[in-house]
Amino acid sequence: MKDNPFSLWVYLSQSPLLWLTVTLLVYATTDAVSLATRRHPLVNPVLHAMWIIGAFLLLTGTSYTTYFAGAQFVHFLLGPATVALAVPLYENRKRVVASIVPMLVALIAGSVTAVVSVVLLAELAGLPRDVVLSLAPKSVTAGVAMGIAESLHADPSLAAVAVILTGIMGAIIVTPLMNRTGITDYRARGFAAGLAAHGIGTARAFQVDEIAGVFSGIAMSLNALVTSFLVPLAVTLLVR
């Protein structure tokens, strides 16, 4: 041990190793709790991992940049995981082709609703213009939403936060909401989850039902496409 035990902490708190380990262990714990509660919607593993790690950063006075130097190795896998969605899609291709028409109509209806509703509600709530613009792409996956926000000269990091919050709320709400509507068609339920709540909704859908997960993944990919076109259009039409 060196003369000053504090220097060990100073060294470790700046290393990517510590923050990568923290991310994995905290998530492993919140995921285990989620499993123990038989995937109760409110025990969402992302939500609880987020605030626990966030509180830990604030308590130790660690900057997000330092944290992200370690966590980026996990963040990077979002891209390959999107590519990997090809596999469940491939394995269920017959069912997907059979529902292509309802899928495409629901895609248009859902994408338009997602963008228009958030812009109108945000204006109604009197939020500042740059916040409204940053919230607009909230239903698509983080990387895409940040790109859209950037092209609108809005705040990409706020867009990312809006995306995650939307995803978590969607994942929490989707099962009770759908049960209340009495809809038992897991293609439709999954498709809605992926469209409204991107990857976090898709992760939730895979927990509930394999077919729901597949349709959720498709909705998430297609919505990323449509929303990229839709947001600039909606912003010109709706934002003062």
Add this chain to the structure above:
Amino acid sequence: MVMLASLGLILLCQLIGEAVVRGLGLPLPGPVLGLLLLLILLMTRDRFTLLARGPLRNDGVETASKGLLAHLSLLFVPAGVGVVQKLDLLASHGIAITLVLALSVVVTLLATVLTFRLVSRLLKQQDAR
């Protein structure tokens, strides 16, 4: 070995996707194009057995992909922790932002699921006639 080659194939699809999107200035995310590429590759393999080697044999790339997807929600944690940078904004507008996002997500879920059900019911009626 197959595991490594399978991960390599997934990364390669993403890489080509990113390169094409950047090169042609397409308004879609690179990984989504990568998804399409891998899908086409898997379907072509079924047609031409010549392609069924390395990661495209014995469920190689299938197993690797399912491994990645098994912990999909973990991958959102680093971006989610970014909330700590936005605490000032959340203190001033947090309630409004949360309400707006919550309402919008409920409306979007309902619009999507109801449209899907309505259209598939209409199609079924048409088939029955």
